[in-house]
Amino acid sequence: MLLAGILVAGLTGCTYSYTGAEPPGGQSTSTPDSGLAAPDAPVTLQGQFQSQGAATTGTATIRTSASGAVLQLSDFATGPGADLRLALSPGTAIPGPHGDLELSSSTLIELAPQPLGNAESHRIEISTGMWEAMPKPVRSVVVYNYTDRTVYGTANLTQ
Incomplete structure (x- = not known):
């Protein structure tokens, strides 16, 4: 699975992980910039999770x-997992060549391991320094199982 290879290469278990690489074949989207370059200009982005490797909702x-x-x-x-993590990405979940959803970018910015357990609500604060260091734009939130390198679901973000 392409995503497994991307995750193995791009995820290091750090608080901040930036691969900087684009997927093979130059696959990309032309989504307009999300406007997240200026942290002093308040912006709200939102999206619904789409299931990929496990049923993921919210x-x-x-x-x-x-x-x-x-x-x-x-x-x-x-879905259950021993080491679930959250990441932000400039890519979005799009249909792949076999109809399965896959990320349009291999760049993942990990938000440190999160105790995602069974709670229906989670709040993760991202410091100004970390936010400013992230490559922009941020177009999706990705939930993945770090142990088996499987993306569980992606929420494409829009303003």
Whole structure:
């Protein structure tokens, strides 16, 4: 699976992981810039999770401000996993050549291991320094199982 290879190469288990590489074949989307370059201009992005490697549901909302950003997961549920993690990506979940959803970019910015357990709501604060260091734009939130390198679901974000 292409995503497994991308995750093996791009995820290092760090708080911040930037691969910088684009997927083979130059696959990309032409989604307009999300406007997240200026942290002092408040922006709200939101998207519904789409299942990939495991049934994943809920809403992801990112609110930016001068003090960084906050990622809120609401009505969230996903498959079981020993080491579930969250990442942000400039790519989006799009249909692949076999009809399965896959990310349009191999760039993943990990938000440190999160205790995603059975809670339906999660709030993750992203400091100003970390937010400013992230490659922009941020177009999706990705839930993946770090242990088996499987993407469980992706929420494409829109303003």
